[in-house]
Amino acid sequence: MERKAEGTQRKETRWVSTTDLQKILENWAEKGVLVAPTKVNGEVLFQRIRDIREICWDEDYVNSLVPPKEFVLPNEERLLSYRRTDDQNWVVEVCSEENQETILFGVRSCDVAGLAYLDRFLLGEMFSRPDLADPQYKAKREKFILISIVCQKAAPTCMCVCCDGGPALTEGFDWQLTRLTDGWLVEIGSEKGEKLATGFHYLLQPATDEAIKEQKERVATIIRTFDQYSPDERVPTMAAGRMVSRPLLKEEFWSRIGSRCVECGGCAFICPTCFCFNVVDRPLSPSLQEGDANELAFCPLLVGFNGKGADYERVRYRDCCMLQGFVRQAGGIYPRRTTGERCKTRFFHKLSWQFLGRMNRLGCTGCGRCLRTCLGEVGISRVATEMTEALAEKKLAPAGVTAPKREHQRGHPK
Amino acid sequence: MNEERAFFDHNGLYTPTLLRVTAIEDEIPAEAVTGPIKNFVLERNGIDFRPGQFAQVTVFGAGEVPISLSSPPSLSDRIILTVRAAGFVTGALHQIRPGDVIGFRGPCGNGFPIEPCIGQDILFVAGGIGLAPLRGLLWELLFRRQDFGRILLLYGARTPRDLLYQYQIPEWQEKGVEVFQSVDVGDGVWEKRTETPRKVGVVTTLFQEIKIDPQRTVAFVCGPPVMIRFALLGLTRDLHIAPERCFATLERHMKCGVGKCGHCIVADKYVCMDGPVFSLAELEKMAVIEEPW
Structure with missing residues (x-):
């Protein structure tokens, strides 16, 4: 997409004051769709908002509980x-469906890199078949304007520094904001971003050399x-990549990792x-929508397979x-x-x-969410570290032996 | 290639074209070991494809499954699918009647390389319903018979009843195909007949029956995973064919068929886009990471 044309050219920059940034968002929330981080029961989630007072600002969170891929590749579609x-x-x-132009505000660099990864795959670039772009994804993605905010502190699970996923990026975003002592530095990363800057030119000012210098220092x-x-969590990408790509890990290693996975x-x-994703066909009937026969939803043959007038959705x-x-057939x-x-397949896809x-990049952007979610210590940094340990030990522990538990806060980092 | 692109452009990536089933033929009875297999003859509707490609077939009300195309593209008025009732959707497909409509999305995948085979001897090795995708290629070669050298077919199934397309074998022999067949378990009658050279045993036992020139032979293999594995081993070890000259077509349950859903990943390949036809040279590379069979 636009990223390619940009290449390594120097990004255009602007400066915006906090009040003017709020005005931009306020204005957008009125005429378009604004999706921003909000606090829900102590967790940070992206939601469509209409009042910018709902925004949870960057200083109050490191990252959202779930990534914003929700909005371009919904859980169910x-x-x-x-x-x-x-x-x-x-x-x-x-x-x-008609998709409205949407600003995704406050997205973090690791998630911007994640969306770029999804773009490369789902828009068919990996196969050099842009004609086979996923139409649903493309329609939503084209309408999304990404305004990312550079992180100025990391959570204990963050590891973007080893996965080329942050804390600041050079491409993939439309606008990249960095909070300065006074106001924000705006880096414009795409045509969409330029268009947005033109639209709000009256609120943006040229970035001073001091502002650019301060941003560089902050990063x-x-x-x-x-x-x-984040003292503990790292993905030793070269060593782990070597272990999965050659591959140098024996079956016992993977059965040991697998024994901790609860699926x-x-x-x-x-x-x-x-x-x-998986695809199913299921009947659409009023009774099912009322929820009184949910168990039939996955047994299409039981509900009107031969009946006339039955509606189905895929x-x-x-x-x-x-x-x-x-992969069962x-x-x-x-x-x-x-x-x-x-497990072997998963980590091969992520790190090989x-x-x-x-894909032109690793399948991990270092957001660290798998560490917080996993009930069985199969988070990417744990497994990658064990890979390098296996290399150092030159022999593998017998199957079923679990790795030493590390003290680790499972809650959302504040 | 261009026609395929146009096809998906016109229909949308996930939208099936409606095709009418003009005829349904019983191929293998339900009592056979492999269960019922039927041939579904579809109207062609201008759909272009290459042998070895597959389609995502919708049985309305049940779902969508990948099915290989078992007729040659040169047969301009129809597409034939040979389907075993193996699961939920294929089971529902077996219930439809002639005149019913099914959904068709495709063609998907790369297909067999035909042009590089011109002037070469061709060896087919098929197991069970694995003959279905190879039949499309076999007929395509027979339509331009003079372009190729010898054509050999080694075909194995579990029992004589499970052998597909027996009624077409005389026609193939007439057109110069050397047919060898084997069954895992005989029935006493089949072994005594002499229309084709035959054996009791797995299909790889037929390798001893043939003499080929490995320098000018290209092999195409399809069948159950374990058979693909041993057939490829036999082709290189016993018949001395180079890995670059052996091709196998893999089976996976793709949900999308167009490189999106991730269900058909084997090592770093997507069977639906990079395959389903791979050379043994490629398969060996994949097998280092994950066994593709």
């Missing part, structure tokens, strides 16, 4: 619906002090780069390669039966050089 017209004929209706400071905030699927559902919903039935072909084999080459 209807692809089409169809209904029987007579005994032998069906009519298919494609679902197309340097957070990188320098990253260890103070909840959480790691994929909250990962900013995970895109896998939905896709999030899926996870760590779940048991992910009718007819008895069933690869990756064990949790260990599935093969996918690094195909």
Whole structure:
């Protein structure tokens, strides 16, 4: 998309005061859709807001509980619906919704990198087949304007510094904001961002050399002090990449990792780069919508398969390669039966050089959400660190031995 | 290639085209070991494809599954799908009647390389319903028979009843295909017949029956995973065919067929976009990470 044309050119910069930034958001919330971080029961979540007083500002949070991929690749999405017209004929209706131009405000760099990863895959760039771009994703993504805010402190689970996911980026965003002592530095990263800047030119001012210098210093400071905030979690990407790409890890290693996986699927559902989905056809009938026959929703043959006038919808919903039935096929072909084999596939996709080459970046942006979500210590930094330990030990612990538990706060970092 | 792009552009990536089922033929009876297999003849409707490609087939009210196309593209008025009732959607497909409408999305995948095979000898190795995708290629080669050298078909199934397309074999032999068949378990009658050279045993036992020139032979393999594995091993070890000259087509349950859903990943390849046809050279690279069979 626009990222490519930008290349490594120097970004255009502006300066905006806090009051003027609020005016921009206020104005947008009135005429368009504004999605911003809000506090809900102590957790930070992205939501559509109409009053900018609801915004949870960057100093009050490090990152949201779930990544904003929710808005471009929803948990559940209807692809089409169809209904029987007579005994032998069906009519298919494609679902197309009008998407309004939306500002996604306050998104963090790791999630911007995650969206860029999704773009490369779902828009068909990885296969050099932009003609096979996912239409639902594309329609939503094209309408999204990303305004990211550079993090100035890290959470204990943050590891963007080793995964090329922050704290500041050079591409992928439309606007990148950095909070300065006075006001904000605005970096414009795309045509969409330029258009937005033109629209609000009366509220933006040219960035002074001091402001640009201060921004650089602030980014340097957070990188320098990253260890103070996040001392434990790192992804040793080169070493771990080597271990999965060659591959040098024995089966026992993976069965040991797999023995800790409880197959909840959480790691994929909250990962900013995970895109896998499943597709089902299910009947749409008033009784089902009222919720009195939910158990029938996944048994289409039981509800009017031969009945006239039955309506069905085809939905896709999030899926996870760590779940048991992910690759099972009718007819008895069933690869990756064990949790260990599935862990191997997952971390191969995230860290291998093969996918690094195909996707132009690692499948991890270092947001650290899998560490907070995982019930079984299968978070990416833990596994990657164990990979390097396996390399150092040159021998592997017997299957079933769990890794030493580390004290770690599971709650959302404030 | 251009036609495919136009097809998806016109319909939207996830929207099936409606095709009418003009005829349904029983191929293998329900009592056979592999269960019922039927041929579904669809109207062609101008859809262009290459042998070895597959389609996402919708059974309305049940769901969508990937099915390989078992007829040659040169057969201009129809598309044939050979389907075993193996699961939920294929089970529902077996219930439909001639005249019903199904959804068709595709063609998907890369297909078999035909042009590089011109002037070469072709060896097919098929197991069970794995003959279905190879049949499209076999017929395509027979339509331009003079372009190719010898054509050999080694076909194995569990029992004589489970052998597909037996009624077409005389026609293939007439057109110069050398057919060898095997069954895992015989029935006493089949072994005694002499229309084709035959054996009791797995399909790889037929390798001893043939003499080929490995320098000018290209092999195409399809069947259950374990059969693909041993057939490829036999082709390189016993028949000395180079890995670059052996091709196998893989099976995965794709949900999208267009490189989006992630269900068909094997190592760093997506079977629906990079495959389903891979050379053994590629498969060996994948097998270092994850066994593709």
